[in-house]
Amino acid sequence: MSLLAVAGLAVHYGDLIGAADVSLTVAAGEIVALLGANGAGKTTTLNAIAGLVPPAGGQILWQGEDIAGRPAHHIVARGIALSPEGWRLFTRQSVEANLRLGATRLAVRAELPGRFARVYALFPRLAERRRQSAGTLSGGERQMLALGRALMSAPRLLLLDEPSLGLGPAVVDQVFAALLTLRTEGLTLLIAEQSAELALELADRAYVLQTGRTVLEGRAGDLLQNPEVRRAYLGG
Amino acid sequence: MILVQLVADGLLLGAVYALLSSGLTLIWGMMNVVNFAHGDFVMLAMYIAFVAVTFLHVGPAVFVPLAALMLFGLGVGVYFALIRHVMRGPMLAQILSTFGLGILLRYMVFWVFSANFVSLPNRMAGGVLAIAGLRLQDSRLLAGLMALLLTVGLHLMLTRTAFGSRLLAVAEDRTAAMLVGIRPDAMQALAWGIGAACAGVAGALIALFFYISPLVGDSLVLIAFVTVCLGGFGSIPGALVAGLAIGVIESLSAWFIGAAWQDVVVFALFLLALWLRPQGLMGKA
Ligand SMILES: Nc1ncnc2c1ncn2[C@@H]1O[C@H](COP(=O)(O)OP(=O)(O)OP(=O)(O)O)[C@@H](O)[C@H]1O
Numbered sequence: 340m341s342l343l344a345v346a347g348l349a350v351h352y353g354d355l356i357g358a359a360d361v362s363l364t365v366a367a368g369e370i371v372a373l374l375g376a377n378g379a380g381k382t383t384t385l386n387a388i389a390g391l392v393p394p395a396g397g398q399i400l401w402q403g404e405d406i407a408g409r410p411a412h413h414i415v416a417r418g419i420a421l422s423p424e425g426w427r428l429f430t431r432q433s434v435e436a437n438l439r440l441g442a443t444r445l446a447v448r449a450e451l452p453g454r455f456a457r458v459y460a461l462f463p464r465l466a467e468r469r470r471q472s473a474g475t476l477s478g479g480e481r482q483m484l485a486l487g488r489a490l491m492s493a494p495r496l497l498l499l500d501e502p503s504l505g506l507g508p509a510v511v512d513q514v515f516a517a518l519l520t521l522r523t524e525g526l527t528l529l530i531a532e533q534s535a536e537l538a539l540e541l542a543d544r545a546y547v548l549q550t551g552r553t554v555l556e557g558r559a560g561d562l563l564q565n566p567e568v569r570r571a572y573l574g575g
Numbered sequence: 576m577i578l579v580q581l582v583a584d585g586l587l588l589g590a591v592y593a594l595l596s597s598g599l600t601l602i603w604g605m606m607n608v609v610n611f612a613h614g615d616f617v618m619l620a621m622y623i624a625f626v627a628v629t630f631l632h633v634g635p636a637v638f639v640p641l642a643a644l645m646l647f648g649l650g651v652g653v654y655f656a657l658i659r660h661v662m663r664g665p666m667l668a669q670i671l672s673t674f675g676l677g678i679l680l681r682y683m684v685f686w687v688f689s690a691n692f693v694s695l696p697n698r699m700a701g702g703v704l705a706i707a708g709l710r711l712q713d714s715r716l717l718a719g720l721m722a723l724l725l726t727v728g729l730h731l732m733l734t735r736t737a738f739g740s741r742l743l744a745v746a747e748d749r750t751a752a753m754l755v756g757i758r759p760d761a762m763q764a765l766a767w768g769i770g771a772a773c774a775g776v777a778g779a780l781i782a783l784f785f786y787i788s789p790l791v792g793d794s795l796v797l798i799a800f801v802t803v804c805l806g807g808f809g810s811i812p813g814a815l816v817a818g819l820a821i822g823v824i825e826s827l828s829a830w831f832i833g834a835a836w837q838d839v840v841v842f843a844l845f846l847l848a849l850w851l852r853p854q855g856l857m858g859k860a
């Protein structure tokens with residue numbers, strides 16, 4: 340059984356349609372990429388899964404239970420964390436405070452040091468900057484902090500919205516290397532990316548969205564090698 | 576020597592202004608809502624003190640926490656019954672709703688207690704402490720020190736505790752706060768509770784040395800608005816500095832120019848300060 344199964348997801352923003360018919364599944368331990376051009380509905384899909392926008396229709400099954408429409412604070416407690424588009428850090432608070440906030444739903448306080456240690460081991464840069472306010476971080480550091488904050492809730496599934504956006508190649512390498520490490524630790528990942536090439540190198544499988552619909556699904560390697568697919572959907 | 580005495584008196588009063596304003600600035604900082612009923616919250620707390628003293632024969636050790644608790648409850652209740660709904664409406668609806676709430680409260684009090692001025696009996700903390708050549712009224716000393724302690728405590732709670740960090744998280748980005756598992760509604764309700772409790776404690780303390788009437792909140796809340804503006808909207812250290820400054824200015828101008836002129840001096844300096852620094856002393860530009 341898949342960990343996450345989205346079927347026929349629709350999201351409306353007033354009269355505008357953010358997602359019309361999105362279906363996808365993610366199995367435990369997989370890295371799945373969500374591709375598509377500007378405005379295709381990637382962010383909308385991730386936000387609906389995370390509980391930030393209520394779906395107008397469709398199902399979001401998490402470990403067999405329909406969580407569509409549940410509030411975000413409920414969903415993060417169930418083991419799904421989102422590193423959102425634009426990071427949305429608490430810029431007036433310290434790096435450490437941001438990470439601690441990520442663990443808001445932690446039931447056992449004794450687990451806190453272990454979680455900090457895990458994030459700091461993954462991104463030593465955050466440890467160096469832990470007393471600094473998040474607003475003073477560079478773009479790469481902000482992405483690391485957004486990821487770290489999401490990890491502090493010890494999720495089973497991590498949703499990542501455009502982790503490469505606005506970052507230089509060196510930092511992107513660093514972030515994606517961290518994602519691979521996380522996968523070996525058993526984390527499941529669903530990554531929305533505009534730069535398909537990057538995402539397909541990392542992912543096992545991928546879905547392509549177009550104007551709010553899933554139009555294509557395949558193994559990452561196949562999609563990467565199919566020139567027609569690349570031309571039609573992936574901008575290259 | 577009289578100068579030192581005046582400054583000391585001003586600082587004690589200013590600390591109460593600071594606490595009063597902290598509640599206002601906390602609610603603003605959390606959700607960009609101005610609570611126009613804040614002065615009426617203060618007035619309500621003064622009547623709570625009056626009733627507690629008159630009918631239960633208790634002292635400040637009881638009526639201050641009592642006012643804090645009751646106003647906390649009122650703040651939380653007002654959030655859920657009123658604010659949460661009008662937040663979705665236009666700005667004018669938000670302004671009018673708290674304004675209307677204030678009018679409702681003062682007329683309820685007016686109806687029960689009439690418009691007569693009342694005050695707590697003089698024996699309540701009525702002594703005078705003579706220290707280092709200064710003569711400080713016990714009531715004002717108690718009020719000033721407690722207000723100072725609570726204002727600093729509120730600031731420490733916001734900046735040093737996990738709970739404060741969650742409040743600030745909601746203040747900065749509601750959506751991101753939801754993502755990490757915070758319920759913004761709960762935090763905003765607590766902010767209203769704490770903000771109202773600040774008004775509650777300040778009111779109960781002011782009642783120790785001030786007359787009580789259904790309209791007493793008006794003049795006090797005006798000072799609080801000036802303090803919040805001067806300190807920078809949302810800043811508690813700003814409210815503290817501005818509150819203390821206004822207390823001292825009032826005290827000095829009442830002595831040297833005349834009590835009738837103290838408000839004029841405060842507002843003239845306020846306008847001047849805004850002209851020089853529109854974002855307030857500690858506000859962000
Ligand atoms: N908050 C919103 N209000 C109204 N319309 C929205 C909102 N968010 C997204 N949309 C619309 O929904 C559609 C899908 O947008 P979405 O942000 O999900 O796309 P995306 O694939 O993430 O794009 P990008 O690559 O630019 O991040 C777009 O047409 C967009 O204009």
Ligand SMILES: [Mg+2]
Pocket residue numbers: 381382383424500501
């Ligand atoms: Mg997007």
